[in-house]
Amino acid sequence: MSMTNNDNNVQPLATYEEARQWIEGLVSFGIRPGMERIERLMELTGHPERRLKFIHIAGTNGKGSVCAYLTSVLLRCGYDVGTFTSPYITKFTNRFQYNGTDIPEETLLALANRLKPLVEEIADSELGSPSMFEVSTAIAILYYGTVSYPDFVVWETGLGGRMDVTNIVTPIVSVITNVGHDHMDILGDTIEAITTEKAGIIKPGVPVISAVAQPEAAAIIRDTAKAKKSSLYLLGKQFSETALKVSENEQSFRFDGLFRSIDELPITLNGAHQRTNAAVAVMTLEVMRQYYALILEDEDLREGLRSAAWPGRLEMVSQSPRILIDGAHNPEGAQSLALALTETYRYERLHLMVGMLTNKNHRDTLRHILPLVDTLVVTEPDFRKAMPSAELAELVQDLRESAGRSFELIVEPNWRQALERLQTLTEEADLAVVTGTLYLIADVRSQLLYNKDSEKGW
Structure with a gap:
């Protein structure tokens, strides 16, 4: 009726x-x-x-x-x-x-x-x-x-x-x-x-x-x-x-x-x-x-x-250690992030944590970022369309040789534990970056700024 x-x-x-x-x-x-x-x-x-x-x-x-x-x-x-x-x-x-x-x-x-x-x-x-x-x-x-x-x-x-x-x-x-x-x-x-x-x-x-x-x-x-x-x-x-x-x-x-x-x-x-x-x-x-x-x-x-402020876009959410979050979830976003990491920020070592959804153009996205990193932490966003971290890590290994840089690869599916690893790795003169899907960015941001879960989503 x-x-x-x-x-x-x-x-x-x-x-x-x-x-x-x-x-x-x-x-x-x-x-x-x-x-x-x-x-x-x-x-x-x-x-x-x-x-x-x-x-x-x-x-x-x-x-x-x-x-x-x-x-x-x-x-x-x-x-x-x-x-x-x-x-x-x-x-x-x-x-x-x-x-x-x-x-x-x-x-x-x-x-x-x-x-x-x-x-x-x-x-x-x-x-x-x-x-x-x-x-x-x-x-x-x-x-x-x-x-x-x-x-x-x-x-x-x-x-x-x-x-x-x-x-x-x-x-x-x-x-x-x-x-x-x-x-x-x-x-x-x-x-x-x-x-x-x-x-x-x-x-x-x-x-x-x-x-x-x-x-x-x-x-x-x-x-x-x-x-x-x-x-x-x-x-x-x-x-x-x-x-x-x-x-x-x-x-x-x-x-x-x-x-x-x-x-x-x-x-x-x-x-x-x-x-x-x-x-x-x-x-x-x-x-x-x-x-x-x-x-x-x-x-x-x-x-x-x-x-004007816009959360989750090249936003420094922690000073000690320095943690920058950026929702670079496509090749153009990754290119902008890579350019900013080269032109705007100063650091000794760069530690990057990334989590993606399954439907994105990952190979081209990663290609812009990998030449800059000293450590890459691969994780999974807490979202139904998350790309498994093992699958993303496989893609990274594929690309590692062509990146022309040897970096440490850490695979940690649980994003909270991945974030802890990232915080431990990052020393005073280093820079940590969390990037990828905004679903991951939302959670990390809520955790670091408010110490609580976010309601992230569409």
Whole structure:
């Protein structure tokens, strides 16, 4: 039978914990392409997405950092900002932020109860059950469109772009950070195929900002923007950044854009890729200034960029021993990490701990990192899709000869014991790095910073 809000036999969820378990229990419905279920949820809730101004952000790497820069600057300018990101790193409520604060647990519970009968009604239809990500997206839209009413929503895609459920919205500006090798099992195995998916967020007449570097990717984005009559602002063409000062936890750059140049913008996030991410955020804000009369003072821009933080990306979570965590889970992320380890950090020996999921492009990821390490600790994330450490170690042994460096290989499936080994190994002048899937990063971060388990996940 079809269930509606009036049916007495739908049991409401009693606690936040129950609501979270109900949403995460929908994960078994997987990632199924198609917009029909989210469209139906929006229809049944009165289209709250139409009341909001979205900044839609897609890309392989750097999405979260661009979200962090934009949120930080817009808050500094005095705007109310919603920020929807994934995956979360400490707690499920991290994904739905309003003015930098997580959604209150009781609000999430109330919204889950509003959606649950509608989700069950759709599950009973030919559309099948909405997935976890679809329900999370609907909760975000209801939170921003019916509860908190921000001036802007910084809106990160979950996967791809074209068929991603976040594409239900028409934004005021679209951002495609970059394109690389990730989620190839779902998005296709060539840069062209992946770019075509990401370019799916480009909407008619909505300006696009991008830092894609590969000529074949840039061509697809340029053609899509042209076909949709959208103005394109491409890094290296309509805007650029020049490094001025680079040191650990502090760097600055000059921004040159189509509308103006801005000298000496500071950021505290590490790595050359973070200057690119910051430049993408600045160009986005410049477009919003031109098109939507955004009020943006230079001082607010500087302070907003400087105070932006993004957990789990080149984040120093311990000083004694020095432990750096970085979610470099694909080849491009590993390349950025390797560059930062060469340019930004100083150390005598480098000890690296890594854990991966089964569906990633590991050979190319490891290739960037292995030439730098003195010790490699291979472990397993505590997650259903974890790659067995023995399998990952086999791959490392395969690559060790070509890395041109002899390093010690330690295999420890239990991530907690692996972390203890890492801490013991790392002396005062050394640097320890934990990298790989964000599911491992989330656990290690919670353990080191809060000494408790994280709720990590999608």
